[in-house]
Amino acid sequence: MSVAAWVNADSDSPVKGVVAGCCGTIVAQRDVNGWALRFDGRNAGQEMEFIVQPGWQGDGGFGAPQFDKGKWHHIVGVVADKEMFLYVDGKLEKEQNYNGPMSTGGSEMEIGHASDGGFVGIIDEVLIYNKALSANEVKQVFEANGLPVQPQNKLATRWGQIKTSF
Numbered sequence: 001m002s003v004a005a006w007v008n009a010d011s012d013s014p015v016k017g018v019v020a021g022c023c024g025t026i027v028a029q030r031d032v033n034g035w036a037l038r039f040d041g042r043n044a045g046q047e048m049e050f051i052v053q054p055g056w057q058g059d060g061g062f063g064a065p066q067f068d069k070g071k072w073h074h075i076v077g078v079v080a081d082k083e084m085f086l087y088v089d090g091k092l093e094k095e096q097n098y099n100g101p102m103s104t105g106g107s108e109m110e111i112g113h114a115s116d117g118g119f120v121g122i123i124d125e126v127l128i129y130n131k132a133l134s135a136n137e138v139k140q141v142f143e144a145n146g147l148p149v150q151p152q153n154k155l156a157t158r159w160g161q162i163k164t165s166f
């Protein structure tokens with residue numbers, strides 16, 4: 001699977017969580033403990049993390065440095081058969097071995113919040129795929145910049161303009 005989102009943090013600690021610094025969920029499947037793309041202030045220098053079950057692989061080390069507040073960044077987590085990947089702004093940030101399989105029986109997926117906290121900022125263009133995106137596909141999603149289709153006089157266009165001028 002793959003999960004992509006544009007995020008814009010409100011502050012240097014964009015999290016309203018249940019423990020200090022954690023957990024700023026951007027998008028996650030947590031009811032069956034599947035995966036989470038989130039901010040975790042407990043992981044200095046690797047706050048923008050992607051963690052995956054079983055065993056919350058990636059927790060405490062599979063992340064990118066926290067994003068500057070007020071700036072848009074694109075973040076993508078990918079789970080393949082035996083590897084997991086983290087991309088930021090279209091470029092590979094991290095990769096490591098993945099030992100699955102992930103649980104798939106859940107019904108609850110949340111954007112911006114999970115039981116252990118939420119992300120404080122703006123989240124846009126969340127995409128979830130039932131396949132592992134290739135590096136080239138991640139780049140294409142990043143370069144689409146929220147304008148993948150029908151760019152004339154559409155709400156997506158207007159929003160894209162607002163976003164790029166924010």
Ligand SMILES: [Ca+2]
Nearest residue numbers: 040043059060
């Ligand atoms: Ca963590």
